[in-house]
Amino acid sequence: MNAAPIAGTGQPLLQVKGLKKHFAMAKPFLNRLLEGGEQQTVKAVDGLDLEIPRGQTLSLVGESGCGKSTVARLIMGLSNPSGGSILFDGADISRAPAGQPADIRRRMQMIFQDPYASLNPRWRVADIIAEPLRTYGMCASRQDERREVDRLLEFVGLNARDGDKFPHEFSGGQRQRISIARAISTKPEFLVCDEPTSALDVSVQAQILNLMREMQRELGLTYLFISHDLAVVNFMSDWIGVMYLGRLVEVSPAAELFANPQHPYTRLLLDTIPDLGMSKRDRQPAAGEVPNPINPPPGCHFHPRCALANERCRSEAPVLRMYDGGVRASCHAVEEGRAIEPIVAQASAVHPLRAAV
Numbered sequence: 001m002n003a004a005p006i007a008g009t010g011q012p013l014l015q016v017k018g019l020k021k022h023f024a025m026a027k028p029f030l031n032r033l034l035e036g037g038e039q040q041t042v043k044a045v046d047g048l049d050l051e052i053p054r055g056q057t058l059s060l061v062g063e064s065g066c067g068k069s070t071v072a073r074l075i076m077g078l079s080n081p082s083g084g085s086i087l088f089d090g091a092d093i094s095r096a097p098a099g100q101p102a103d104i105r106r107r108m109q110m111i112f113q114d115p116y117a118s119l120n121p122r123w124r125v126a127d128i129i130a131e132p133l134r135t136y137g138m139c140a141s142r143q144d145e146r147r148e149v150d151r152l153l154e155f156v157g158l159n160a161r162d163g164d165k166f167p168h169e170f171s172g173g174q175r176q177r178i179s180i181a182r183a184i185s186t187k188p189e190f191l192v193c194d195e196p197t198s199a200l201d202v203s204v205q206a207q208i209l210n211l212m213r214e215m216q217r218e219l220g221l222t223y224l225f226i227s228h229d230l231a232v233v234n235f236m237s238d239w240i241g242v243m244y245l246g247r248l249v250e251v252s253p254a255a256e257l258f259a260n261p262q263h264p265y266t267r268l269l270l271d272t273i274p275d276l277g278m279s280k281r282d283r284q285p286a287a288g289e290v291p292n293p294i295n296p297p298p299g300c301h302f303h304p305r306c307a308l309a310n311e312r313c314r315s316e317a318p319v320l321r322m323y324d325g326g327v328r329a330s331c332h333a334v335e336e337g338r339a340i341e342p343i344v345a346q347a348s349a350v351h352p353l354r355a356a357v
């Protein structure tokens, strides 16, 4: 289990406010007949607020389709938001007409899930790692560039002579090390890591996660980490945000979330991993299928699967409220004390992530 989050300094490196991404899609023929209209909307991200203090890791977790990768793509400027804002080091990067400015792009990099698909198979490793250095004009000469590539290869646990090889000559874990060397080549401050180890064998996963934690300590990196694997998230995170159908249902310090989960959906997720040594608590089995993001249930999106749902939950959407211990939860049952082990509402309106900085 992680220790309590280390306090950062100054303003959060990343702030996301009211972020939305709605996809318009053509309705299937049968829906057009039954409901009328040509279009339907997928609310992939539907009003998301989060902050990541410098030098810390916030992980997003949730079932497939809850919007985690869409958040990553929006933050990286790979997709335009339908609403809301993204502030990086205080600058709004969500409205840049021609994409994010080069300096911001250099400071934010991404590590993808699949180290097979994310490396160009026709390029030598040295060129793959050197490409961002060339893009941002970071080396004075080819000799400088090669020295830097060699240093990066050794930094991530590979050999300088590996630069002359092609990606197919490496294992999955080694390829992810190459992706990491490429991502840190521009000396970024912020890395978005979208399921960086889920394509790897478990033994290799641990090596890559350890490398990422060492890098964070040595380089002062801030991470947005995306995973559906709670054991991985438990190892990596200072903060955890739990997403359900495009919304955050709980954002808490990692240790607090595992020891004392508040939202019934967080409890459901944790009940799928009984071997993490967390405190025993009464279980609230949640029935039902994950609802469709095209037509989410009214009120709390989770209410059809929630044993604690009442009339208010079926009609009124809850908002994220602050509680003791830096916990934020979006749940009427928690607010009303109907949840098991209710937590105390915080008197102050200080944002929990701010409170930690």
Ligand SMILES: Nc1ncnc2c1ncn2[C@@H]1O[C@H](COP(=O)(O)OP(=O)(O)OP(=O)(O)O)[C@@H](O)[C@H]1O
Residues within 6 Å of the ligand: 023, 025, 042, 043, 044, 062, 063, 064, 065, 066, 067, 068, 069, 070, 071, 228, 293
């Ligand atoms: N380009 C798109 N057009 C239409 N719908 C999309 C598009 N991209 C994502 N979606 C939908 O948005 C929702 C969120 O998708 P997203 O990939 O962000 O979820 P996720 O939590 O990352 O899932 P996974 O863990 O499976 O990657 C899904 O319902 C998905 O089908």
